[in-house]
Amino acid sequence: MFSETRYAMNGDLCVAYRTSPEGPRDIVFVSNWYTNCEVFPELPSLQGWVEAMTSLGRLIFFDQPGTGASDPTTSAALPTLEQWADSITAVLDDLGSRETVLVAIDGAVATAALFAATHPSRTTALVVIEGYADAGDSPPSLREEVLPAFVDMWRTAEFQHLFNPDMPWNQEIRAAWARHNRLAASPGTVALMLPLVAELNVRAILPAVSVPTLVLQHADDPLITPAMGKDVADHIPAAKYVELPGRNIFHVVEPWRDSFREIAEFLTGHQADVADxxxxxxxxxxxxxxxxxxxxxxxxxxxxxxxxxxxxxxxxxxxxxxxxxxxxxxxxxxxxxxxxxxxxxxxxxxxxxxxxxxxxxxxxxxxxxxxxxxxxxxxxxxxxxxxxxxxxxxxxxxxxxxxxxxxxxxxxxxxxxxxxxxxxxxxxxxxxxxxx
The missing domain is CATH 3.30.70.1230 (Nucleotide cyclase, GGDEF domain)
Known part of the structure; x- marks a missing residue:
């Protein structure tokens, strides 16, 4: 279903990406988590969402420099937020794509918002899923307990279960996520880059986003709370805020249908009929x-x-x-x-x-x-x-x-x-x- 991995040039760095077949629009999935596009689109937990999203357009996954199949980074040359946003430009240019929808999950709102604000002519819409403007707004339990243990949880994939308690979970699912994590980033890379994610504050950028924006938020997410999602929506002019039942940070795993229906209606103007x-x-x-x-x-x-x-x-x-x-x-x-x-x-x-x-x-x-x-x-x-x-x-x-x-x-x-x-x-x- 997805193409072989291709590479786009972001300066001197190779950015790995894969796409589904062409559709009525391009949709770039922007993740601030460490991903490997060789594996990520085929994760069993994502299959339903990925298949549904490809009905809306050409779905594009890419790995930020330092992770997955993209070029590595070092402690002396850590990527900047600008470089992360430039990765989107590089992928679109390599595809010959003029414009895209951005779907950004949690802290990736920083990357997507910067791109949308600086390239409004290339951004048809922005969808924010469980987003936050300032990582410092997160609950103390996340900063004091979860993040220090994150590297260990990365090895076993237990953080995916912690962050997505509504997602079906068994030994096979855990093993699939753990394999993806090993291919996405080593524990050393995770430890090196985690502070970049944990210290993001892009509240000042959000008012400059002028493209149509949808902010989706789960009502009972204990880690990225509704207050954080509302804060993002409040700072983006005319953003539409939708709160849905659920506890997951990821809206791309079960139960994903309510979130997908909102995205589909936002992009097409029509309600999607999603089969169970x-x-x-x-x-x-x-x-x-x-x-x-x-x-x-x-x-x-x-x-x-x-x-x-x-x-x-x-x-x-x-x-x-x-x-x-x-x-x-x-x-x-x-x-x-x-x-x-x-x-x-x-x-x-x-x-x-x-x-x-x-x-x-x-x-x-x-x-x-x-x-x-x-x-x-x-x-x-x-x-x-x-x-x-x-x-x-x-x-x-x-x-x-x-x-x-x-x-x-x-x-x-x-x-x-x-x-x-x-x-x-x-x-x-x-x-x-x-x-x-």
């Missing part, structure tokens, strides 16, 4: 047997303590078997897995572990195509999983025939529970209980 992602997954439903009776027996306070202990057990097993908690309500859980055998073994582990609390659970599982809607999931597969769970008895781990067929040869044994009609689901479904 569909993935093959195994859904697991669990709930406590006779919960109403038990709550009445033990009283509100003890029941609350029992629920807390139950929730801790479930979450511990979800982490152990790499499941993702989707939602919880009262004493019930909905989780999803990308491995059917792990889902079943997780259900068995939950069933066994909660017995020490003096309670029993029932579990129902099914594998099918699910619609991913931000943090939530939906679709017929989820409905089937819920109906299977409703038919489970105390200590049952009940699965559909679809799921049973997927784990043949795993060593798991099943008891045939016969054919059943599932409310709201066409046809009859053969169900199986996992043997103790």
């Amino acid at each position: 992602d569909r993935v093959l997954a195994t859904v697991l439903f669990t709930d406590i047997v006779d919960s109403t009776r038990r709550a009445a027996e033990v009283g509100d306070r003890d029941w609350r303590a029992l629920l807390d202990a139950h929730d801790a057990v479930v979450r511990s097993q979800l982490a152990r078997f790499r499941g993702r908690e989707v939602s919880t309500s009262g004493d019930s859980f909905l989780a999803m897995f990308d491995g059917p055998q792990r889902a079943i073994r997780c259900a068995m582990a939950i069933r066994d572990a909660v017995q020490s609390l003096g309670i029993q659970v029932r579990a129902g599982l099914h594998t099918g195509e699910c619609e991913v809607r931000g943090d939530d999931i939906g679709g017929i597969a989820v409905h089937i999983g819920a109906r299977v769970s409703a038919l489970a008895g105390p200590n049952d781990v009940l699965v559909s025939s679809t799921l049973r067929d997927l784990v043949i040869g795993s060593g798991l044994e099943f008891e045939d529970r016969g054919d059943h009609t599932l409310k709201g689901v066409p046809g009859e479904w053969r169900l199986f209980a996992v043997a103790p």
Whole structure:
């Protein structure tokens, strides 16, 4: 989908970049984080956003000097903000592009704003995502706790999870980000260049930005707060500020659709119809047997303590078997897995572990195509999983025939529970209980 890496000249420095096929407009993604354009566009976490953005135009990723596939820098010749902005010019010139939309994430608003202010004829629009004008406005926790530990978190990619708590996260996703980070910058380079990002203050530049500007901000981002986003919008003449639900710094990972719809409408004047992602997954439903009776027996306070202990057990097993908690309500859980055998073994582990609390659970599982809607999931597969769970008895781990067929040869044994009609689901479904 993306071109081979090409190089543009920013003075004596080679700037690496890649593009998607041509479209109605050029869109340059400006990142102040260390990137490697050989890997970044193909990160699994970015695939949905990247595909959607290419429907709006030619998407361009580039690596700032000192990072990724671009030329390295040294402590004696660290890049300046002007050089960072000149990298955009270099890439556009190499492509023969006259003008572009800039999409800038967090501290990259400095680079993008400087380019937009000095080259308004080459900037058709500016989109700021979780931007800030002055890094000194960030919460003390970011300056005093996160940044000093950033180099260590860079090695393991844990900072991506810390900065984007709403993003799906498992070992495979972490490994993909960690590989990208290693290819984007060494720990020494990160430590060398981090102060440039942490000390940016471009509030004085923002009033000179005269191009149409959209500022997108997540309402519950604890690190780049809404006050910081509003400050950017307040200092750019006629900027449009939109606050969306969410906690992520990156709007390019799940859940990205609300942000993309705002960008699409801002650039085209029309609302975008973005299909929800569909993935093959195994859904697991669990709930406590006779919960109403038990709550009445033990009283509100003890029941609350029992629920807390139950929730801790479930979450511990979800982490152990790499499941993702989707939602919880009262004493019930909905989780999803990308491995059917792990889902079943997780259900068995939950069933066994909660017995020490003096309670029993029932579990129902099914594998099918699910619609991913931000943090939530939906679709017929989820409905089937819920109906299977409703038919489970105390200590049952009940699965559909679809799921049973997927784990043949795993060593798991099943008891045939016969054919059943599932409310709201066409046809009859053969169900199986996992043997103790």
